[in-house]
Amino acid sequence: MEGARTVDAFGRAQKIRMIIFDVDGVLTDGGVYIGAEGELFKAFNIKDGMGIALWQRAGLKTAIITGRTSKMLEQRAAELHITEFRQGCIDKRDAYKEIKEKHSLTDEEIAYIGDDLIDLPVMLQVGLAAAPADAVVDVRDRAHFVACKTGGHGAVREVLEFIMKSQGLWRDIVNTFLS
Helix, strand or coil: CCCEECCCHHHHHCCCCEEEECCCCCCCCCCCEECCCCCEECCCCHHHHHHHHHHHHCCCEEEEECCCCCHHHHHHHHHCCCCEEECCCCCCHHHHHHHHHHCCCCHHHEEEECCCHHHHHHHCCCCEEEECCCCCHHHHHHCCEECCCCCCCCHHHHHHHHHHHHCCCHHHHHHHHHC
16 A cells, blocks of 8 residues: 555656655654663664665665764665765755755755654755654645655655656666566
8 A cells, every 4th residue: 555645746756856864753763772881773674775775776866864963874874875964954954955956956856754843844845745654743744745654664665666656667676676
């Protein structure tokens, strides 16, 4: 079953060339695990990672804008070959503007996946705003696409597949694994 969406989500998705992710509650389940020495741990979903790799294989760009700062996130972003990486951004609008201008993109060519109020200012600007199923109500109400899956449990993959299917890219991606 695919996520809930407004009538225009499919048309909006056809124009997307870059996707920007929030991290906590989107790429992770929002949990922060603290070790005995005070080290922080987060769990990332492998299917989301594969979705990002397939997205990039299709020639599309990726970015992360997050409010927190984390060494483990730097490592994960490097593993995923994220095109643009910004952390420590409480107000995400400046980072969004910088990324958009650097890549000569319009708002309509950018998707954003967020789950909490801090994400709303960027979500209201982009061409396709998406949210995991467990995003806060005010975010879900303003998203063009709401995944059936929750943050850290495949919501990113679901959104990426929806966009790639809307652009006619998905069948070719699947076929590369069948031949």
